[in-house]
Amino acid sequence: MSQTLDRALQILDFVGEKPRRIGEIADFLGVHHSTALRFLHTLRKHGFVQELPDHSYRLGSAMFRLGFKALEGIELRSVARPHMERLGATTGETVHLGSLEDGDVVYIDKVEADHRVRMVSRIGAIATIHCTGVSKGILAFLPEAERRSLIGAHELTSFTDHTLTSIDALEADLALSRERGYAVDNEENEPGIHCVSAPIFSGEGGVVAAMSVTAPVSRIDRETLLSFVPALREATNGTSHELGWRG
Amino acid sequence: MSQTLDRALQILDFVGEKPRRIGEIADFLGVHHSTALRFLHTLRKHGFVQELPDHSYRLGSAMFRLGFKALEGIELRSVARPHMERLGATTGETVHLGSLEDGDVVYIDKVEADHRVRMVSRIGAIATIHCTGVSKGILAFLPEAERRSLIGAHELTSFTDHTLTSIDALEADLALSRERGYAVDNEENEPGIHCVSAPIFSGEGGVVAAMSVTAPVSRIDRETLLSFVPALREATNGTSHELGWRG
DNA sequence: CTGCGCGATGCAAGATACGCATAGTCATTG
DNA sequence: CAATGACTATGCGTATCTTGCATCGCGCAG
Known part of the structure; x- marks a missing residue:
């Protein structure tokens, strides 16, 4: 070094x-x-x-x-992009793509719901491991050993009173997510914001990324949010298949 | 070093x-x-x-x-953004923002005309000094000494048969641009693509950036392109004023 | 005027970056 | 199956390059 x-x-x-x-x-x-x-x-x-x-x-x-060159060099991003745009159009809400990079979940793309609202981009930012849609969407489908070491490497800081701050609570939530095939962030990262996310798998079979739909609680209630899941899973499955996944 | x-x-x-x-x-x-x-x-x-x-x-x-942090840190960008969006909406064409950074003109923002066309972004790329709208829009309004040294530092490579490859021809074009208050790239950088651009001044009075409207010749003829100039100048003047310019 | 922070340069001392050698792994090739 | 080639990793002595300090000039604020 x-x-x-x-x-x-x-x-x-x-x-x-x-x-x-x-x-x-x-x-x-x-x-x-x-x-x-x-x-x-x-x-x-x-x-x-x-x-x-x-x-x-x-x-x-x-x-x-x-x-920008770094972003352009990511194959996943170009594969996922059309699916994200379609998902954004059908739900009318913001879509994020987060990818696992060396022990951190990083936002690598985004489709904005309403262009006038805010242009502050999260692209390039690191998603907190325990309380964001994309992170939990990835975490839930990671092999146990990797998942545990990843969780162990981060502080489970509390951001809202919904944040899961114990490993047990988080693991329980992840187990549930794994069963139903999608993860939910229930105002755990930011008050008034919730989202659903689903994993994306690579040709080698492992989870490499997750896509999420984010919405304000004020406009979209929980039931409506969950109604986005089929479209979300269509997008993530489509992306996974294009990456060579046979699931 | x-x-x-x-x-x-x-x-x-x-x-x-x-x-x-x-x-x-x-x-x-x-x-x-x-x-x-x-x-x-x-x-x-x-x-x-x-x-x-x-x-x-x-x-x-x-x-x-x-x-992305680097981009967010640029004040000019956030000031110009609303003007760019308005300009993009009224013209229906792609708007670029280029800024002078240490001897190079760099694209720092962009509003896409048609989101479905192409998402390849030029943000971060260097605009060739002698044959792009934004560069000529800046160059024309730079103090003579700076302009000359900047031109001298770059090869005037030819990209199309419209490219101005001699210093004299370029200087003449810049003098004309300076008079009328805007610059034109007449398929000098890419065949079939032309654009108009105008300078943005800072509070200190010097030119710091330029905004351009780009369009394909096939869809927008020269006359129509020039009809964009008033809206373009409204955008650049508005940005300049917000930066503290009193011209 | 004086003090303060920054930019630039020269120099001596020594920390550290460098090249080389070695060993192990893995994939490809004959 | 051995052999080759490319890469990772580590140790080590040497010479290079980095580092800290001192100095000077500059612009600015008190």
């Missing part, structure tokens, strides 16, 4: 939160100012950070240029 | 093109396999690359997580 590189990548994460000044960055890394400056020089040369007029630094254009 | 970091960032660009194997990467950098492996280790630890089952590497989830 390379110390220099490790430090530089920490900078990217740090600067990603908000624009930072040299002093902050040097302190954060625990290195001399000149060292931090050298890193920023190199990062800037490649376009990964950009210097603002007030001498603070933010992420640069190379970051989103490569970010 | 840091050699280690420089090499590692080269890897990201290289891997961004397509998944690469260790051997390729080591050869590309001109270093020993073990060195390349150490880099990849560190990059993977941070999620910037991901290892595929066949031992090749592609960009990882940190890349697009940070990519």
